[in-house]
Amino acid sequence: MKKVILDVDTGIDDALAIAYAVHSPALDVLGITTTFGNITVEEATRNTVQILELLGAGQIPVYAGAKRPLFRELKEKAKLFHGENGLGNIELPPPRASVQKQAASAFMIEQAKKHPGKLTIITVGSLTNLATAIRDEPEMTALVERVVVMGGAVTVPGNRTPVAEANICADPEAAELVFQSGIKVTMVGLDVTMQTLLTRAHLASWREKGTEVCRAFADMCEFYMNAYAQVGNVRGCALHDPLAVGVVIDPTFVTAVPMHVVVDTSGGLSDARTIADRRKHPAAAPNVDVCLEVDRERFVEHFLQNVFEKNED
Amino acid sequence: MKLTRKILLVAGAGTDHIPALRLALASPDIELTGIVLGGPGQSEAVNLTRQVLESAEKSALPLATAGEGAGLIAGQADLYKDELTLVVVGPLTELAKALERDKELPEKFAAVIVKGGAIRVPGNVTQIAEANMHADPEAAALVLASGLPLLLVPLDAAERVCMQLEGGDGLDAFAAMMAAIHPELAEKQTMKLSVECQSELSRGALIADLRAIPRVGVDTEVCLNIQAEPVATRAKEVMGTGDVR
Numbered sequence: 001m002k003k004v005i006l007d008v009d010t011g012i013d014d015a016l017a018i019a020y021a022v023h024s025p026a027l028d029v030l031g032i033t034t035t036f037g038n039i040t041v042e043e044a045t046r047n048t049v050q051i052l053e054l055l056g057a058g059q060i061p062v063y064a065g066a067k068r069p070l071f072r073e074l075k076e077k078a079k080l081f082h083g084e085n086g087l088g089n090i091e092l093p094p095p096r097a098s099v100q101k102q103a104a105s106a107f108m109i110e111q112a113k114k115h116p117g118k119l120t121i122i123t124v125g126s127l128t129n130l131a132t133a134i135r136d137e138p139e140m141t142a143l144v145e146r147v148v149v150m151g152g153a154v155t156v157p158g159n160r161t162p163v164a165e166a167n168i169c170a171d172p173e174a175a176e177l178v179f180q181s182g183i184k185v186t187m188v189g190l191d192v193t194m195q196t197l198l199t200r201a202h203l204a205s206w207r208e209k210g211t212e213v214c215r216a217f218a219d220m221c222e223f224y225m226n227a228y229a230q231v232g233n234v235r236g237c238a239l240h241d242p243l244a245v246g247v248v249i250d251p252t253f254v255t256a257v258p259m260h261v262v263v264d265t266s267g268g269l270s271d272a273r274t275i276a277d278r279r280k281h282p283a284a285a286p287n288v289d290v291c292l293e294v295d296r297e298r299f300v301e302h303f304l305q306n307v308f309e310k311n312e313d
Numbered sequence: 314m315k316l317t318r319k320i321l322l323v324a325g326a327g328t329d330h331i332p333a334l335r336l337a338l339a340s341p342d343i344e345l346t347g348i349v350l351g352g353p354g355q356s357e358a359v360n361l362t363r364q365v366l367e368s369a370e371k372s373a374l375p376l377a378t379a380g381e382g383a384g385l386i387a388g389q390a391d392l393y394k395d396e397l398t399l400v401v402v403g404p405l406t407e408l409a410k411a412l413e414r415d416k417e418l419p420e421k422f423a424a425v426i427v428k429g430g431a432i433r434v435p436g437n438v439t440q441i442a443e444a445n446m447h448a449d450p451e452a453a454a455l456v457l458a459s460g461l462p463l464l465l466v467p468l469d470a471a472e473r474v475c476m477q478l479e480g481g482d483g484l485d486a487f488a489a490m491m492a493a494i495h496p497e498l499a500e501k502q503t504m505k506l507s508v509e510c511q512s513e514l515s516r517g518a519l520i521a522d523l524r525a526i527p528r529v530g531v532d533t534e535v536c537l538n539i540q541a542e543p544v545a546t547r548a549k550e551v552m553g554t555g556d557v558r
Contacts (some may be wrong), residue, residue, distance in 0.1 A: 019445050053345065155433070156523075156526070157522070157523040158526045159524070160522070162505075162521065162522035162524060162527070162529050162530070163520055164518050202316075214546065225344040231524070231525060231526055232524070232525030232526040233525055262514060264512050264514050264515050265514075265515065266511055266512030266514065266515065267511075268509070268511040268512050269507055269509050269511065269512070269515075269520060269529075270509045270511075270512045270514070270515035270518060270520065271512075273515060275441055275514065275515065276440065277433045277435070277440040278434075278440065279436070279437075282440075283440075
């Protein structure tokens with residue numbers, strides 16, 4: 001089993017990623033850390049505990065993380081996509097478990113030291129917690145086996161601006177710090193996530209199952225799909241965060257190409273763009289494995305089979 | 314009766330406009346009305362251009378060198394009102410200056426073809442920026458916003474042409490001239506475009522809003538693809554079968 005920490009800003013697709021991760025026999029989820037992005041960190045933390053409890057996985061510890069970007073003011077939350085409460089405005093029972101006292105970044109450092117070379121960190125929100133951990137403990141870059149980042153866009157348009165993806169937008173300096181730190185990074189960006197698709201037919205089949213979990217997720221995802229339709233994607237919604245989890249479960253879901261990637265932090269038109277050197281003769285050595293292709297049918301099939309139940313391999 | 318079209322060629326300080334110049338001179342229904350060059354009077358580019366004009370018996374054509382371009386652009390726009398096609402294969406500095414000089418300039422051209430930018434393909438100066446836009450992004454932004462009847466021909470357009478020809482790199486200017494002379498070969502689409510002027514890292518990048526519902530930038534006609542075979546064939550005819558450059 002791969003030891004993982006999932007760093008989330010729960011968030012509808014974060015909730016899907018959590019469900020997929022906790023049900024995977026390939027993953028040992030050591031803890032879930034929270035950050036801002038889709039919503040505030042307080043809401044992300046509450047939602048994460050609620051989702052874990054809904055899934056019957058309330059034993060997994062939750063660590064609250066950064067309240068705001070490293071250097072910038074907190075941006076407005078993504079109400080259009082995730083609703084006022086971050087979960088498509090569905091109502092869940094109030095959280096029972098309490099949140100851990102340890103900070104998210106401190107937990108990342110502690111676990112990296114406890115499992116040197118064996119910890120994978122999956123980030124599906126802003127990169128602030130991981131950047132903070134690397135800043136506080138530079139050894140992190142050698143201790144962590146790999147970081148899988150849902151974020152960025154290299155060969156496709158952004159989703160927050162013409163060139164920038166939302167998680168990088170949430171804290172561009174943190175993303176740049178992580179990318180240049182020397183830590184091993186796999187970037188699961190819009191290049192691949194926008195190729196994955198959850199459809200209304202999938203939601204209908206969840207509803208047919210009739211469980212509380214399936215109904216709640218179908219309601220959330222319906223909200224998400226309606227938001228997608230408003231920005232011109234009428235066929236369904238992308239499985240952004242679940243794909244980052246999927247890449248850790250089975251790296252052969254994607255094809256990644258090593259590239260040199262920098263993050264624009266100018267604050268202007270190109271802010272938060274993940275700029276990859278795709279020239280024949282790149283000016284610098286690769287620092288990020290950029291996922292460019294995804295075996296979407298095999299991934300979506302695997303996701304649908306495993307998101308709500310634990311199937312032994 | 315086929316109308317002869319008038320073309321003013323605007324190039325940069327280098328020599329990569331030479332294939333485009335030869336194409337214009339070799340095209341029967343095209344009348345080249347002048348050349349704007351970015352280099353100083355005695356530069357290699359200017360000398361080479363003069364040689365090409367001489368061998369085509371066109372030595373008398375107006376030729377503007379560094380700093381004189383805006384005057385020639387504005388002057389010819391008035392002289393050939395509505396009949397002139399501008400083909401810009403260098404930085405947009407002189408065209409931007411001409412626009413500042415004459416606010417009505419955007420209404421005076423038949424068409425303005427601009428070689429510049431890289432949309433889906435990597436840049437040729439930085440990871441994302443193409444040489445002409447990178448050389449003067451502010452001028453490029455001004456031209457985009459000006460209301461000129463633009464057709465932008467980015468590096469993407471000539472990619473397949475370059476793949477067809479041995480040593481075919483640097484045919485981007487040629488492709489832009491082909492798009493001007495044979496519009497039927499150019500696949501056109503409208504995109505919202507902007508030019509990054511502020512960011513140091515991304516300076517000169519042409520940004521196309523390719524999202525499902527585009528919101529940022531100026532609507533611009535773009536030729537993302539030009540039929541590779543006829544362009545490659547014409548390049549060989551015009552430049553000889555050896556070095557197409």
